Amino acid sequence: MKTNRAILFLVIIILLTSCTTKKEKAPFKKGEFKTWAKTPPMGWNSWDCYGPTVEEHEVKANADYMATHLKEFGWEYIVVDIRWFVENDKAGGYNQTNPRYVIDEYGRYLPAVNRFPSAKDGKGFTELAKYIHQKGLKFGIHMMRGIPKVAVENKLPIKGTNGITADQIYSPENQCEWLKDNYTIVAGKEGAQAYYNSIFELYAEWGVDFIKVDDLSAPIYHKDEIELIRKAIDHCGRPIVLSTSPGPTPINSATHVSENANMWRMVNDVWDSWWHIQNLFKVSKKWYAYNTAGTWPDCDMIPLGRLSIRGERGADRMSSLTKEEQYTLMTLFTIFKSPLFFGEDLPSNDAFTQLLLTNKEVLKMHSESTDVRLLFQQEGKVAITSKNKNTGETYLSLFNISEKKSLEITVNLADLSLAKNVKIINMWSGDEIGTFKDSFTQNIGAHASGLYIITELK
Template sequence: MRSTLLAFCALIGATFAPAAVQAQATPDAFAGSWIFDGAPSYPGVTMMQVSDDGGHLAGTVTTAWYGAMPMADVHRQGDTLSFTMRNINDAKAPTQVWTARLAGGGVHLKGKIWSTEHEEDGRRGTAEEAAARTFHATELPQAHVLAPNGLAKTPPMGWSSWNAFADHIDDATVRAMADYLVSSGLRDAGYRYVNIDDGWQGERDASGVLQPNSRFPDMKALADYVHARGLKLGIYSSQGPKTCAGYPGSYGHVEQDARTFAGWGVDYLKYDLCSGEWFYADRDTVLRSYYEMGAALRATRRDILYSLCEYGRFDVGEWGVSVGGNLWRTTGDITDTWGDMARIGFDHNGKPEWAGPGHWNDPDMLEIGNGGMKATEYRTHMTLWAMSAAPLLMGQDLRKTTPEALAILSNRAVIAVDQDRLGIQGHAVRKDGTSEVWSKPLADGSVAVALFNRGDAPTRITLAATDAGRPRLTSIRDLWTGKSASSSATGFMVPAHGSVLLKVR
């Protein structure tokens, strides 16, 4: 009788058990690991994992670029799971909506990362497959202040591969650029760095050492070639798993890569946030990620100039020097157009108080010679960068440099304004509509004054002694023409999108 009663009670309990208990006994159909075998290279989704904790769903999407990306706001309706993920590069749309739909025993995943639409089909995965695709995160060190490295007393000058070649760069081209710097006289004008941007990387060997790809058969030999011509070699990496062009970054291998670069004889590192944007999304983590490489470079005991490329986020100029930086980008990538160059040069070139000997605001590379602007606009480009005490890193195929572009780039008087040892970044002292007057004190007691016309028609701009911070002017010299003007000269005709650069006393 007692056993019959117990059986009856068990039946009643099962029939009327709370829904939450029943849900625990039957995991959600999405729970588990889903494997994606044919993922496109970007963002490289390899796995989706979903957990079911008493009906509460959570999960991650694992990618080659950004590691394990956590889901937020997870909801299921029928055979469709919807969730959001943080949008790494659009403050106006801080999240992106993703969906995963069950279909034929598999799952169809759809979403967007940054500006790229992503859609692919996945299958159920085994525990072994999930373990093999699990992303292992690394921990950042606490940041400390690094003493100045003594480099870049004036803004760095040289050439970089990206604007002309993107990631289609090779050993022979780099050697040709080094040869041109010497034969053209640009080396003697101050352009010393030959910088390989993204695209040189191969794969890591069994010990994790990053190897160059087949286009760069011997990095040490290339560095020796560049050094033999009185030049210095620069290279590029990212603190993320992938660089901007999809090559291996330094994530998890920071100290190892710093030793590799030093062993090759590298003199300059551009360190680009790129896929690290997902991992390092606030001031503290971005700062610490740059400190990590800065400290690793110091540990090599080789003088390596350190360029921070994080697009001006989190007021990098306030802390860039403390993590070992010699220059830091103030903006996103420049393009070879008047509108983009002017927007960056006039409005996004960093605060003057952040710049000085050993540490510079970097409004990005020079576009002079790439063909997208007129000569007048390129002279304004050079004038703006010189007045801003900005790094002068050419970005054209040097072998195709026209005499006109070469004359702009090699004007010693204009270069001297940029390279002035005081290291003061010039700024606008007067604005009137589309006209701007900039001033930059120089070490010899003179002042560089630039008259800019941002408008689409020629205009007359008046020079006043107060623009130079002086009660009167005793001499005026036009640095582009090399001609002196009367000290009583007050009006200058400036062409559309043009500039006049004066040295006054």
């Protein structure tokens, strides 16, 4: 009897231990991250509207809107942008005079509770992430590369190391030019990888699904820190989509960035000015070959709708782009298969902005197309094409990026591998344009565009 009781006691101890011991998740395999964003990610980011000052209630309001009005169309990420760990930041730039940072004992930033009340008692973003996940959406945050200066100055310990402190892994060289919160992490230093591991272990505990890491690609391409971040995400056990920022990412680093990130910025910040869109056409020419499943060249956030309630650029306003320019921007972003992140205040949407976000055929092209190609770009005329990988239908976009009031743009159907008569439909309006053979010609106004789906007739 005593023996049976001893055995029973031992079994109970083993069961209790197995229930209470935290199991380590196996690291992800090399390249597995590419399966986390098989189609270009789509969501909302707080930057264009709130700069570094967004608050929890505003994040929730945008999540509520997305869940009710946009989720069914494929929009799913809610991303809190820069400096969520500063209690007293400001609109129209950054408070770099007397910022009050919130940081833990291991030199890791924590959400400012006066802006994110659910972060109290050391909860971080756990409750906010849960709120967003319960709506069937995904949660993302922004971070700067490197280690906080305040962690270095106070020689804070690095979690997971044997006595290594923040001042042993940093360098003041190549510090971010426009925001002085962090120092560079020296990849070869003992403890460097452990620090990044500790950050992403924390983010995984919070329930983060997406991370935008700033000051990685330009003006210096920080190859070593990108690799540290890649290893840290793969080690944390939670699939976290990685976006590198800002641009322009150097084209000679295209292979490296596509082997480490799910998306990367081709340009600096894009705002509601026509020249920003013109520049996207110029820069994107180099990136078509790297537009592949799981890794996406990024045109930046979409500056449409209501911007700069407390933003970094300009006053509170509806986008300054004309309606034709807005169609042009959305047509380029969708046929190029850029990630789609709106920077506006979603609850302030008007009917036209909502139309741009919810065209089912355009978004189907964005998610299902393949073989994106630039047919030509010359004298203000641009033509881009792709094919639907499921139906075989052909997509075609035409742009007049010149100042001429109208340009006649012709595409030979043979250049689209189309030999028969075809039916062409305007994708934005749904109107059938007609039946064509050999070629297709449209007159496109200045700054305007056309987006078409082409079906071969039997």
